[in-house]
Amino acid sequence: MKRLAAVVALLGLATATAACSGGPTNKSGGSGSGGGLFTTIDVTRPGLDASGPANPWAPKGNSFLGYNGMKLGWVKNHMTDPNQFYPGIAASWEIAPDNSSITLHLQPNGKWSDGKPVTAEDVKLSLGIAYTTGSTAFAITPGAAGAAADIQVVDDKTVKITQDMSNPSAKFARGVMDSWVVPAHVWSSVLPADFWDKLKTSRGTGADADKAREEILAIGQKVLAFAPPKDVSAGPFVLERVNPGEALLLKNKNFYNAANVVPDQVKFLNYSGNEQIWNYLSAGKLDHSGFTAMPTDVMNRIKQAPGSNVIKGFSPVAVGMAFNQSKKPYDNVHVRRGLAYLVDREQVTKVASPEGGTPAVTTSGIHQKPAQEWIGSELAALEPYKHDVAKAEAEFKEAGLQKKDGKWTLADGKPWKVTMTAPNGFSDWISAQENIKSQLVENGVDAEVVTVADYPVYLEEIAAGKYDVGFWLMALGPAPYDIYQRLYGTSNGWTNVAGKVAHSAPGKAGNWMGSAEEIDVEGVGKVNPGELTAKLNAVSAEEAKPIMAQLAKTANQDLPAIQLWDYVNTQFTNTTRFSGWPEQDADVLRLPAGVWMQLGLVKKKQ
Amino acid sequence: MVVIARRLAGHLARGVVMILVVATISFFIVRSIPGDPVAAHTQKLIEQGMAPEAAAQATRVLYGFQPKGSLWEQYGDYLHGLLTFDLGQSVTHAGAPVTDVLAEAAKWTVLPVLAGTLLSFLVGIILGVYAAIKRTGKLGDALAISGSLLHGVPQYVLGLLLSAIFATLIPILPADGPVDILFEPGFNAGYIASLFDHAVLPVATYALAAYGGWILAMKSSVVTVLGDDFILAAELRGMKRSIIFRYIARNAILPLFTILALSLGLLLGGAVFIERIFNYPGLGLLLIESITMRDYALMGGAFLIITVSIIVANIVADLFYSVIDPRVRSGEEVSA
Numbered sequence: 015m016k017r018l019a020a021v022v023a024l025l026g027l028a029t030a031t032a033a034c035s036g037g038p039t040n041k042s043g044g045s046g047s048g049g050g051l052f053t054t055i056d057v058t059r060p061g062l063d064a065s066g067p068a069n070p071w072a073p074k075g076n077s078f079l080g081y082n083g084m085k086l087g088w089v090k091n092h093m094t095d096p097n098q099f100y101p102g103i104a105a106s107w108e109i110a111p112d113n114s115s116i117t118l119h120l121q122p123n124g125k126w127s128d129g130k131p132v133t134a135e136d137v138k139l140s141l142g143i144a145y146t147t148g149s150t151a152f153a154i155t156p157g158a159a160g161a162a163a164d165i166q167v168v169d170d171k172t173v174k175i176t177q178d179m180s181n182p183s184a185k186f187a188r189g190v191m192d193s194w195v196v197p198a199h200v201w202s203s204v205l206p207a208d209f210w211d212k213l214k215t216s217r218g219t220g221a222d223a224d225k226a227r228e229e230i231l232a233i234g235q236k237v238l239a240f241a242p243p244k245d246v247s248a249g250p251f252v253l254e255r256v257n258p259g260e261a262l263l264l265k266n267k268n269f270y271n272a273a274n275v276v277p278d279q280v281k282f283l284n285y286s287g288n289e290q291i292w293n294y295l296s297a298g299k300l301d302h303s304g305f306t307a308m309p310t311d312v313m314n315r316i317k318q319a320p321g322s323n324v325i326k327g328f329s330p331v332a333v334g335m336a337f338n339q340s341k342k343p344y345d346n347v348h349v350r351r352g353l354a355y356l357v358d359r360e361q362v363t364k365v366a367s368p369e370g371g372t373p374a375v376t377t378s379g380i381h382q383k384p385a386q387e388w389i390g391s392e393l394a395a396l397e398p399y400k401h402d403v404a405k406a407e408a409e410f411k412e413a414g415l416q417k418k419d420g421k422w423t424l425a426d427g428k429p430w431k432v433t434m435t436a437p438n439g440f441s442d443w444i445s446a447q448e449n450i451k452s453q454l455v456e457n458g459v460d461a462e463v464v465t466v467a468d469y470p471v472y473l474e475e476i477a478a479g480k481y482d483v484g485f486w487l488m489a490l491g492p493a494p495y496d497i498y499q500r501l502y503g504t505s506n507g508w509t510n511v512a513g514k515v516a517h518s519a520p521g522k523a524g525n526w527m528g529s530a531e532e533i534d535v536e537g538v539g540k541v542n543p544g545e546l547t548a549k550l551n552a553v554s555a556e557e558a559k560p561i562m563a564q565l566a567k568t569a570n571q572d573l574p575a576i577q578l579w580d581y582v583n584t585q586f587t588n589t590t591r592f593s594g595w596p597e598q599d600a601d602v603l604r605l606p607a608g609v610w611m612q613l614g615l616v617k618k619k620q
Numbered sequence: 621m622v623v624i625a626r627r628l629a630g631h632l633a634r635g636v637v638m639i640l641v642v643a644t645i646s647f648f649i650v651r652s653i654p655g656d657p658v659a660a661h662t663q664k665l666i667e668q669g670m671a672p673e674a675a676a677q678a679t680r681v682l683y684g685f686q687p688k689g690s691l692w693e694q695y696g697d698y699l700h701g702l703l704t705f706d707l708g709q710s711v712t713h714a715g716a717p718v719t720d721v722l723a724e725a726a727k728w729t730v731l732p733v734l735a736g737t738l739l740s741f742l743v744g745i746i747l748g749v750y751a752a753i754k755r756t757g758k759l760g761d762a763l764a765i766s767g768s769l770l771h772g773v774p775q776y777v778l779g780l781l782l783s784a785i786f787a788t789l790i791p792i793l794p795a796d797g798p799v800d801i802l803f804e805p806g807f808n809a810g811y812i813a814s815l816f817d818h819a820v821l822p823v824a825t826y827a828l829a830a831y832g833g834w835i836l837a838m839k840s841s842v843v844t845v846l847g848d849d850f851i852l853a854a855e856l857r858g859m860k861r862s863i864i865f866r867y868i869a870r871n872a873i874l875p876l877f878t879i880l881a882l883s884l885g886l887l888l889g890g891a892v893f894i895e896r897i898f899n900y901p902g903l904g905l906l907l908i909e910s911i912t913m914r915d916y917a918l919m920g921g922a923f924l925i926i927t928v929s930i931i932v933a934n935i936v937a938d939l940f941y942s943v944i945d946p947r948v949r950s951g952e953e954v955s956a
Contacts, residue, residue, distance in 0.1 A: 147677075239715035
């Protein structure tokens with residue numbers, strides 16, 4: 015009996031402790047010196063690492079973008095102009111008209127959290143580090159598009175970066191501005207004294223250049239593993255501590271715009287599965303969270319939480335149902351068109367992504383919003399592929415398919431089954447495929463959905479040409495090249511190395527889509543879509559427009575993928591503790607909430 | 621003592637061989653898991669807007685932490701590393717030694733699971749004895765039904781249920797990790813209370829899920845012992861009820877000690893669902909993460925540590941049984 019009493023006492027103690035200690039739910043917004051505690055979650059990064067360093071390049075580092083992790087500028091992801099930014103470490107910038115250089119003027123009051131000023135030397139060191147880890151503008155791959163050739167410290171607060179014009183890119187400035195900046199007085203040891211000489215050597219050819227590149231990659235590994243003794247941040251917050259469940263950041267009083275940053279503390283919550291984010295949102299625990307896919311009932315529950323507020327905006331990405339044209343009958347464009355008419359995209363989107371997507375108006379390869387700006391009136395001339403069973407049947411007949419006893423078969427009478435594959439965990443894709451399957455079966459096309467273990471398996475198998483039909487992210491904007499390289503890049507046979515475009519046969523070198531190398535496009539003539547796409551890398555926005563129009567027509571006519579829905583940027587905020595959130599459709603929605611605070615948004619609720 | 625020492629030596633030798641076999645199997649299984657991590661990482665970076673060349677370079681830098689050479693060379697290095705307790709470097713933790721990453725995660729698995737196991741064991745065996753003695757009464761029925769019910773409910777269902785009730789519907793307990801970051805880590809009341817606070821739901825889930833098994837096993841064991849001659853003899857000699865109760869409990873608990881030792885062996889790998897639901901950053905979550913990221917060294921290390929703990933638990937259970945049961949110690953049946 016004594017033992018039983020001891021157990022009961024232990025249970026009682028645990029319960030009492032729990033009751034007395036309260037929980038973090040009681041503290042939100044209530045601590046600190048008036049600005050309050052801001053609770054958030056980084057939906058792109060599950061699994062906080064308590065031992066992870068405040069290192070922005072470390073895969074499990076504790077540098078939180080926009081909070082204690084700062085970039086030169088914040089890319090707006092403008093619909094058509096990739097070179098629009100909000101100030102970050104750089105207060106202003108000038109881009110040469112031919113994109114050959116960008117001159118940065120650093121924040122005059124920019125200081126690190128330890129009180130030292132942010133200087134041009136910090137920027138130079140950071141860009142040197144970027145070469146070692148891999149970066150769009152700071153690549154050591156010979157002939158990489160849009161790579162920087164020179165970094166010049168003009169004065170203590172001015173840096174000029176020049177592009178290697180042998181293979182220029184319209185995205186050069188964006189690549190530069192999208193670079194992390196760390197303090198040289200903390201990080202200088204990661205680059206050897208002869209680093210810049212090594213870098214120069216690496217740009218050449220021959221054994222010495224190869225050796226230099228290998229050495230730079232080895233430095234990159236040291237960078238990834240580097241652990242500063244403590245966080246020194248130029249952002250609005252500085253990392254105080256991390257445990258495996260949460261990270262705490264405190265306001266950086268030395269931040270150049272600290273007067274406009276309201277919260278005293280920021281708490282990042284860890285998560286290991288989407289359901290935890292749903293629960294946090296349902297309980298009203300988060301002041302902000304990015305979007306995560308969720309069933310409709312969960313979304314409704316979240317909307318009912320006190321203060322729950324959903325802000326929506328443009329997200330430069332879409333999803334398509336992509337075909338492996340090496341497999342019959344998908345090599346026949348009429349089959350692809352027939353399926354495009356048969357699938358009701360509105361219904362698919364309503365089922366799979368009611369909050370996170372809008373049905374694609376047509377297949378142009380571009381997200382609907384920027385499509386209007388890129389191709390203007392040409393957009394209306396594209397075939398919309400509205401849901402039309404009769405047109406679908408006509409296309410199938412044109413392809414030679416036969417309908418027997420209400421079921422479509424291949425031209426030779428053999429059974430036809432549309433097998434769609436999706437990776438496990440991609441709940442919206444799986445729901446969409448299940449819905450498409452129902453629609454197809456209803457109209458006499460046999461169909462099935464196969465899920466594979468995870469995304470790495472999916473990518474490996476899709477690249478190996480194992481699937482007939484898979485889902486594929488497309489229209490990855492805002493840069494025109496990025497938009498079309500998803501349809502006319504490596505996955506469809508075209509590689510662009512050092513500005514030279516080559517095409518591989520279907521089934522080789524990752525070409526699983528297997529479109530023809532040249533396509534006869536109505537009203538345009540014969541086009542090589544891979545070469546057209548590669549041109550987008552270097553041309554100006556005005557020059558890009560006619561190319562984009564040709565590619566849109568090609569994608570619309572040839573349908574390597576049926577554009578299903580355009581994603582919507584959905585952000586969850588809570589108005590209980592803070593106000594001053596971005597407006598609906600604001601461009602800052604495409605940036606982390608830390609940047610909102612840098613820009614003076616997010617106020618204490620009065 | 622000589623018998624026990626010989627037994628121990630035999631167990632240790634077998635244990636080492638088993639660990640080697642398991643390490644070998646897990647090494648090759650881990651590397652044959654489909655899915656190309658390099659391609660997946662490159663693709664992820666491209667999807668985030670990085671230029672393909674830059675994405676390829678970034679991936680090369682990250683995966684430079686992965687062992688190089690042929691599979692057999694890697695295997696040789698792996699075995700050599702095992703002998704020096706070097707399990708390699710983690711890719712996802714950018715070159716951190718796998719042993720360090722595992723050690724950090726292990727504490728968050730051991731503490732709640734150990735607490736849950738011991739709690740369920742204590743409550744289960746005590747109530748199991750009562751359930752057996754009062755098996756014809758309402759209390760016995762109630763205890764047996766509670767045991768059967770909880771034994772039948774999967775751990776993750778219980779976890780989700782407790783999380784939904786106490787963390788979302790009536791938010792009085794946290795389900796968001798091991799401790800509130802607002803408290804300064806150290807030996808202070810707030811931090812310790814927060815640790816307790818955050819451990820309540822995971823420990824309760826584990827304890828409730830395991831409780832049913834203990835109560836049913838104990839009840840069955842007690843019922844068997846109740847029919848033994850020595851209990852009848854004790855009753856006929858007119859011994860006190862409390863002494864008879866002790867006789868029953870001591871004899872009935874023997875087989876449960878073996879199960880307890882084996883359960884403790886599963887400590888390191890048996891809480892995947894609980895850790896996921898309550899965001900407890902233990903070995904279970906680490907294992908899932910390492911599989912998702914195809915972090916071979918970390919995956920191999922996690923598998924190995926789970927296997928070793930089970931093998932060690934088996935050895936301990938056997939030795940422990942030798943100590944507490946004279947029949948096993950002497951290697952032959954002791955006459956009554």
